[in-house]
Structures are given as structure tokens and as C-alpha cells.
Amino acid sequence: MTTTEAPRRLTAQGIERKQQLLDHAAELFAERGFGDTRVVDIVKRAGVAKGLFYWYFDNKESLFRELVELNRQRLRVAQAGAMDPRSDALTRIRQGVEASVVFMSRNAHFFSLLEVENLEKQFADVLRRGTEVHVTDVARLIGEGIATGTIREEDPVLLAYGVVGSVGYYSHFHRTGRIKLPVDELARFVGRSVVCSLAADERIARSVILAGQT
Amino acid sequence: MTTTEAPRRLTAQGIERKQQLLDHAAELFAERGFGDTRVVDIVKRAGVAKGLFYWYFDNKESLFRELVELNRQRLRVAQAGAMDPRSDALTRIRQGVEASVVFMSRNAHFFSLLEVENLEKQFADVLRRGTEVHVTDVARLIGEGIATGTIREEDPVLLAYGVVGSVGYYSHFHRTGRIKLPVDELARFVGRSVVCSLAADERIARSVILAGQT
DNA sequence: AGCGACATTGACCGCCGGGTCAAGCCGTAG
DNA sequence: CTACGGCTTGACCCGGCGGTCAATGTCGCT
Structure with missing residues (x-):
């Protein structure tokens, strides 16, 4: 095949x-x-x-798969573009998270399918692979953050699932109209939330959050 | 109809x-x-x-709806049962979260459908109503926590979506075999995570978490 | 015994929708 | 001008599946 x-x-x-x-x-x-x-x-x-x-x-399924790959790539590019390479890991995560929320909102029509991984079992493979990439990306950053002491000590992969999950869920709730909030406001909220759940201590959390409130 | x-x-x-x-x-x-x-x-x-x-x-759809209602109720009962009414709001949330993760794992075969709200658009209504109930429950607790100063000041409903989302996502990843961890361990991790993302300050977070490490 | 309500069977119907195909169109290169 | 390959058409085929139904069985009650 x-x-x-x-x-x-x-x-x-x-x-x-x-x-x-x-x-x-x-x-x-x-x-x-x-x-x-x-x-x-x-x-x-x-x-x-x-x-x-x-x-x-080739058929309906093949179109769907193409759609998935395409948008995954675009999302990844958007995330990478939002991160300031000079910033520390936690800040970059915040930036990536905010960019993701915005991107997903702009491409709502597509992500209403994507983030939800098992609408049809036959697509589990493509969809999960995408999530996996995302998780790995984030986990790497988290590892870095732990090493430099800005992120609390927990399994990086586990924490990464939380980050990816949050972004997905909040986007989903926003898209389906249950969270009524301007996108950028939501994006900042989710950024803050993620920082709070990752930060090693209160001081770090505050400083990273404050730096983001442009 | x-x-x-x-x-x-x-x-x-x-x-x-x-x-x-x-x-x-x-x-x-x-x-x-x-x-x-x-x-x-x-x-x-x-x-x-x-x-x-x-x-x-009546038909396939009707069976599905019945399935949904049934399990939502059971989940809600499990949550309520896990919360110690004498504890403060944040602690009760932690207890509810842990119970939810465990429950979802035990009923994995069912929740692989449930948490994902739009596998088929026709069910958006039932599925969302369920989530909504859950969110409202949690939001009430969060409101209480904010009032008593244990939870940081943010829109309770917004925070509640995060809690519900986390539980759903972690359960999903666990169920699909990507998080390999004994359920109870995962449950405690998610509990900790949620507490970290909600707690008003570090001291509170630590105390609530410590109290939960039986 | 025999009635009525619940329970069970499996052949059958009808339609819907994915995928095919033979044929025709149009721009360009030779 | 012709040939060729990308592009477009819509009638058609056919298998699958949701849902029906008339017949039969099996209780428990009077």
C-alpha cells in the first residue's frame, strides 16, 4: 500500500x-x-x-491524510517562528503555546478535526504521529528547563502531554463557542496557565508571566 | 421526536x-x-x-446516547464519592481529579469515545452537555477556592475548562498506551499538576500536594 | 388450556454513497 | 495541424448496512 x-x-x-x-x-x-x-x-x-x-x-481517506500532514507542518512552523531563541525554555514554551492557540483559532475549520484524535479509528496513526512530534518538541524544552532550574522536577514527557493537552482543549472549547474571549486574550491565559503548572517556583512563574504581558 | x-x-x-x-x-x-x-x-x-x-x-444512535448518559452519571457519582466534604475546595478538586482519572481508566472502553466530543457531529449535543455539567461543578469549587484564597484569581470557568481538559487528555493518552504508568500513579501526577496550575501561591500548593501523598 | 405480553429469529428491502469508466475538452509542443 | 497529456464530465455499478416484519417461541397468569 x-x-x-x-x-x-x-x-x-x-x-x-x-x-x-x-x-x-x-x-x-x-x-x-x-x-x-x-x-x-x-x-x-x-x-x-x-x-x-x-x-x-486516491479516495476520501487519502485526502484527509494529506490535509492532516499539511496543517501539522504549518502549525509547527508557526510555533517555531514564535519562539525567541534567546529566551529560556519556559518562556519559549509560553511563546509556543500562545502561538498554537492563535494558529488553531485561525485554522479552526481544520483543527476541529485534528486535535481530536480518534474520530475514526482508521486515522489514529497519522493523527497520533503528529501529536507525538509536538510532545517530543515540548518535552525537549522542558528537559532543558528542568536542567536550568526554571521548571519543576517531573518526567518531562508527562509534563509535555499536559502542555499539548491544554492547548488542544482550550482551543477546542474556544472554537466550539463555549469560551467566549478574543483569541489573543485566551492565548495569554493559556500561556499563563501552562507556566503556572510548569514553573519550579513562584518567583520564576511571576517573572515569565510578567515578561509576556506586552 | x-x-x-x-x-x-x-x-x-x-x-x-x-x-x-x-x-x-x-x-x-x-x-x-x-x-x-x-x-x-x-x-x-x-x-x-x-x-x-x-x-x-430505536436505532444505533439512540443506543449511543443511552451509553453516554449512563456513564456520565456514574463518573459524577465517583467524583462526588471521592471528595471529602470537610476539605477545602482545592483539595476536593484534587480528589475529584484523581478519582476521575482512575474511573476513566477503569472504563477505558467507554471513555475512548466520550471525552472526544465530536467524533460525529450528530452527538455534539449530548456529549457537550456532559462536559458542561462537569465544568460547572468544578467552576463552583474554584469560585469557592478563590474566595477563601487558596486559588489564584482568574475566571473560574476558564480555569475549570483547564481542569476538565487535563483529566480528559491525560486519560486519553494513558488509555492509548502512550503514557505507560500505573493508573494510581498517573492519577496522583495529574492531581499535582492541577493543583500547581490553580494554587494561589507556592505554600498552598505544597501543602495540598503533601496532604495527598498517602 | 389458552391468552397476552415479552422475547427472539433471520430473510428481506431499499437506498445511499464510494468508486469506476468511456468519452470529450483544451492548451501546448513538435 | 495533430498528437499528447493534463483535465473534466456525469451516468452507472454494486456492495454494504440500517432498518422492517411476519412468524415463532416462552413465560406467567387466570
Whole structure:
């Protein structure tokens, strides 16, 4: 199944069309979920014939997977971009967390699927792999923070799951309209929360938080 | 649709059979997800004919909803039972959190569906209502904690989402085998984590945590 | 015995939706 | 002009699955 299938050569028009399909699909998935979105719905919304779908994707599942990879990468880039390499680990985590919340909000239509890992068991693999990468990233930072004494001594991986979880959950609650708050405000709140749960002591927590209240 | 349909009178045998179906369904849902579980699979596993399913349930969806309500209630009871009414709010939260983690682990087969709110959009309502109840419970306690000075001053509801989220996520990661740790150890860790993220100051955090390390 | 209510069976129906396909279009390179 | 490969169409196929139903069984009560 992992055959190196000839990646079809696409013209400019082809690339655009494919992107349209991805976009409309993401939108529909967010609206009704993967299982309740018909291929017909996707093509209809894009205003093309059904057969065309299968010109660009092997099948519905394959489109979904592509969507996942794409957005994971974009999120990772956003996180990396938000971190100031001169800052200490805890601060960088705060920055990454805030960026993630904002990013997820901007791409709400997509993440309403992503963060939730087992909407359909068949995707457990892709989705979890993504989370795993994220967790590893954070765990590394936490390890650093523990070494330099800014983060309390606990298993870094365990703490990392908490960070990733918080971001995911808060984003989810925000997206589904149960937390009514401007994104950036929420982002700062989650940042603060995470810092509080990680900081080695009160003084550190306060200083990292204060530095973030621009 | 919310017709007060005559709730069929069940004999002892009937009640048992219905429970069997619920159990097997929960198991299968956990294995493959709701969408990928066929009614036939459920009845086959229970060793009965397909038609019987519709004797006990209106349809697949209705069974699912029943499953949800049932387990929500049981969780709530477990939480309430774990809290020592003489303790302060923060401690009670810690107790509730630990109980939740344990409960979710014991009922893993079911909660692999529950905590994830939008596996299928059609269930958003039931699932969210459940979370909402939970959040409200916790928010009340947090409000109390803020009033008595043990919890830091932030919007109680916002903080409550964090607590509920943490429990859900850690349980999820544990259930899916990515956190390999005895349940009770994990429960204590999550308890500590939550306390750290809520406590008004370091002294309080330490004392509440120490009191919990039996 | 025989009635009525609960319990159980499995063949059957109908539709929905994923995926196929043969044919046609259009721009460009030769 | 023609050939070719990317692009587009929509009718069609077909398997799977949710849900129905008429028949049969099995209690317990009168």
C-alpha cells in the first residue's frame, strides 16, 4: 500500500483545483465531521464533477491524510517562528503555546478535526504521529528547563502531554463557542496557565508571566 | 421526536439482554469507533439476531446516547464519592481529579469515545452537555477556592475548562498506551499538576500536594 | 388450556454513497 | 495541424448496512 505511486504531474490549474478541493473538504469536515461528509458534497461545493475528485486523490481517506500532514507542518512552523531563541525554555514554551492557540483559532475549520484524535479509528496513526512530534518538541524544552532550574522536577514527557493537552482543549472549547474571549486574550491565559503548572517556583512563574504581558 | 414513547416494560431477562448489548456495543465502539461499528457486529458479538437490537433500541444512535448518559452519571457519582466534604475546595478538586482519572481508566472502553466530543457531529449535543455539567461543578469549587484564597484569581470557568481538559487528555493518552504508568500513579501526577496550575501561591500548593501523598 | 405480553429469529428491502469508466475538452509542443 | 497529456464530465455499478416484519417461541397468569 505504501507504493511509491507516481505523484501525478500537475499544472498550475491542477494545483489550484486540488487546493480548492482540500479547502472545501476541510470546511465540510469541520461542519459535519468526516463520516458525514460525502464526496459528492465536496465536489458540489467546488462546482465540479464527482469523477474529478479521483483525479486528484486516491479516495476520501487519502485526502484527509494529506490535509492532516499539511496543517501539522504549518502549525509547527508557526510555533517555531514564535519562539525567541534567546529566551529560556519556559518562556519559549509560553511563546509556543500562545502561538498554537492563535494558529488553531485561525485554522479552526481544520483543527476541529485534528486535535481530536480518534474520530475514526482508521486515522489514529497519522493523527497520533503528529501529536507525538509536538510532545517530543515540548518535552525537549522542558528537559532543558528542568536542567536550568526554571521548571519543576517531573518526567518531562508527562509534563509535555499536559502542555499539548491544554492547548488542544482550550482551543477546542474556544472554537466550539463555549469560551467566549478574543483569541489573543485566551492565548495569554493559556500561556499563563501552562507556566503556572510548569514553573519550579513562584518567583520564576511571576517573572515569565510578567515578561509576556506586552 | 421527543415523544414520550412508552418505555417498554422489561423483564429481568430483558434488562440483562439490554445491558449485554450496551456492553458489547461500548466495546466495539472503543475498538473501531461508532461509525465503523455495524449493528450486525454488535448483535453477533452478543450472539443474538439482528432484529432483537430494535426491540431494545430505536436505532444505533439512540443506543449511543443511552451509553453516554449512563456513564456520565456514574463518573459524577465517583467524583462526588471521592471528595471529602470537610476539605477545602482545592483539595476536593484534587480528589475529584484523581478519582476521575482512575474511573476513566477503569472504563477505558467507554471513555475512548466520550471525552472526544465530536467524533460525529450528530452527538455534539449530548456529549457537550456532559462536559458542561462537569465544568460547572468544578467552576463552583474554584469560585469557592478563590474566595477563601487558596486559588489564584482568574475566571473560574476558564480555569475549570483547564481542569476538565487535563483529566480528559491525560486519560486519553494513558488509555492509548502512550503514557505507560500505573493508573494510581498517573492519577496522583495529574492531581499535582492541577493543583500547581490553580494554587494561589507556592505554600498552598505544597501543602495540598503533601496532604495527598498517602 | 389458552391468552397476552415479552422475547427472539433471520430473510428481506431499499437506498445511499464510494468508486469506476468511456468519452470529450483544451492548451501546448513538435 | 495533430498528437499528447493534463483535465473534466456525469451516468452507472454494486456492495454494504440500517432498518422492517411476519412468524415463532416462552413465560406467567387466570
